[in-house]
Amino acid sequence: AQTVTQSQPEMSVQEAETVTLSCTYDTSESDYYLFWYKQPPSRQMILVIRQEAYKQQNATENRFSVNFQKAAKSFSLKISDSQLGDAAMYFCASQGGVFYGGATNKLIFGTGTLLAVQP
Amino acid sequence: DTGVSQNPRHKITKRGQNVTFRCDPISEHNRLYWYRQTLGQGPEFLTYFQNEAQLEKSRLLSDRFSAERPKGSFSTLEIQRTEQGDSAMYLCASSHDVQLNTGELFFGEGSRLTVL
Numbered sequence: 001a002q003t004v005t006q007s008q009p010e011m012s013v014q015e016a017e018t019v020t021l022s023c024t025y026d027t028s029e030s031d032y033y034l035f036w037y038k039q040p041p042s043r044q045m046i047l048v049i050r051q052e053a054y055k056q057q058n059a060t061e062n063r064f065s066v067n068f069q070k071a072a073k074s075f076s077l078k079i080s081d082s083q084l085g086d087a088a089m090y091f092c093a094s095q096g097g098v099f100y101g102g103a104t105n106k107l108i109f110g111t112g113t114l115l116a117v118q119p
Numbered sequence: 120d121t122g123v124s125q126n127p128r129h130k131i132t133k134r135g136q137n138v139t140f141r142c143d144p145i146s147e148h149n150r151l152y153w154y155r156q157t158l159g160q161g162p163e164f165l166t167y168f169q170n171e172a173q174l175e176k177s178r179l180l181s182d183r184f185s186a187e188r189p190k191g192s193f194s195t196l197e198i199q200r201t202e203q204g205d206s207a208m209y210l211c212a213s214s215h216d217v218q219l220n221t222g223e224l225f226f227g228e229g230s231r232l233t234v235l
Contacts, residue, residue, distance in 0.1 A: 050222060111159070112159075
């Protein structure tokens with residue numbers, strides 16, 4: 001079974017500053033992906049960044065980067081130069097198993113971190 | 120717009136009534152997922168379709184819930200004899216087949232159910 005834990009229900013950051021959101025996970029799968037999704041108020045969830053577990057290099061997408069610590073099963077998200085538009089609920093998610101035609105490959109989500117950006 | 124579309128966006132119903140939600144996935148996606156999200160929680164997996172076949176159902180999906188995906192295109196999620204505990208946001212997501220799969224799911228805006 002897979003579990004994802006986000007221990008920070010809410011976070012706040014000043015505009016242009018950097019913030020780190022924490023996530024830990026547990027899985028018995030040897031092959032898995034990890035994700036951070038952003039859910040703005042009343043809008044659909046969108047992918048922020050993705051990490052393949054077999055890759056040692058941390059993923060980066062513009063102002064977003066992750067710190068992937070496989071042995072510690074930790075997957076934190078760093079947002080640099082925070083912008084007002086970054087205010088949203090952020091979900092950490094894992095997706096495990098071998099990727100073949102019949103596999104479900106469903107996402108398992110954490111409970112989310114609500115990020116507020118102060119002007 | 121070629122994203123995932125869900126209807127209705129909001130449904131208010133009385134306890135005991137039946138409700139149906141529809142999801143139109145991105146056209147080239149053959150994988151379709153339903154999730155339920157309650158206030159303060161992350162989305163919880165309900166069921167998964169690959170084309171028209173329902174390949175996995177969560178234990179959260181009680182006998183009052185049924186999902187279909189005829190012809191492997193749009194999907195419906197029906198809740199019979201609604202209860203107040205069914206009040207939640209129901210999210211639909213789709214993705215590519217495994218050959219193209221990056222693991223990413225594309226979500227709709229959700230259908231919010233309020234049971235009075």
